[in-house]
Amino acid sequence: AAGVIQSPRHLIKEKRETATLKCYPIPRHDTVYWYQQGPGQDPQFLISFYEKMQSDKGSIPDRFSAQQFSDYHSELNMSSLELGDSALYFCASSLAGAGNTIYFGEGSWLTVV
């Protein structure tokens, strides 16, 4: 069965550059979540979308933005990158509805140098 696909798996950027991460949810899933995990830290919830609308917002910096497109894939855009943005970025997807299982992708590694 298809899982949550994230791309790229690894990305290296310089400070002040911009990066875009993509997430392709499991087919027919309408909800997407983004998480950030820095080295030695717990995953932090950033933002989620349901039916292309933001459904919840966590600790997402103002320099970051995200959206969900008509085909339900999502993109996380990060601008003015800082060294502290180096982290593993997880995407997850689910069907809307109380108690539906949430499936995680394998993550995208972002290194800012």
Place this chain on the structure above:
Amino acid sequence: KNQVEQSPQSLIILEGKNCTLQCNYTVSPFSNLRWYKQDTGRGPVSLTIMTFSENTKSNGRYTATLDADTKQSSLHITASQLSDSASYICVVVSGTYKYIFGTGTRLKVLA
């Protein structure tokens, strides 16, 4: 291969009943095991964090157990409420910061 498997995949219970969710893992090295509750469309909420030496930990109506020998954990929910309807995710942390997520158990509590 590091894996975290949860069962059942889904569960439906009546309000006021108890239930137990299972988590089996094959992760090495093992640092700790965490249970999260996540509502659809929302961020996760941490329920418990258990280290190798801890067998049981409670958080209100939630009680987690850990058997490090058999590599099994359970999450017991007592006197379920409608608001308990959510996805429950078992996460095993390996080494310093590698998080291995289970696929979760979706719980629906009916009135």
